[in-house]
Amino acid sequence: MKSHRSGLRASRLARPTDQVDRGAPLADRHSVTFWCAADHDTVLTLAVEADVPSTWDCDRCGGPASTDRGTAVPLGPTRWFPRTPYEFLMMRRSPEDGERILAEALAAMRKARPRN
Ligand SMILES: [Zn+2]
Numbered sequence: 001m002k003s004h005r006s007g008l009r010a011s012r013l014a015r016p017t018d019q020v021d022r023g024a025p026l027a028d029r030h031s032v033t034f035w036c037a038a039d040h041d042t043v044l045t046l047a048v049e050a051d052v053p054s055t056w057d058c059d060r061c062g063g064p065a066s067t068d069r070g071t072a073v074p075l076g077p078t079r080w081f082p083r084t085p086y087e088f089l090m091m092r093r094s095p096e097d098g099e100r101i102l103a104e105a106l107a108a109m110r111k112a113r114p115r116n
Pocket residue numbers: 036037038039040058059060061062063
């Protein structure tokens with residue numbers, strides 16, 4: 001029936017355009033960093049009002065990554081990245097502190113690592 005179709009179209013046109021407003025400024029965004037078990041960092045940029053996913057695939061190795069550094073579950077069945085008291089300490093600090101401390105710890109580890 002012709003009258004039915006034209007009625008549909010008319011109501012469609014009359015709907016307020018609340019879906020995409022091109023004139024509006026972009027939503028506020030923030031960066032969220034995810035770390036996988038191998039300590040690769042993957043940075044996501046999300047709208048502030050968007051939900052932060054609890055896990056994300058690592059950009060580099062594809063493993064599950066978590067926003068809580070050091071808590072991601074490794075891909076393999078064996079946990080090759082054992083959590084040390086030092087890591088627990090690190091988790092209580094800010095990400096910036098963690099970055100710096102990790103860099104220092106890695107440097108110390110490389111220096112102390114025996115050659116075999
Ligand atoms: Zn990774």
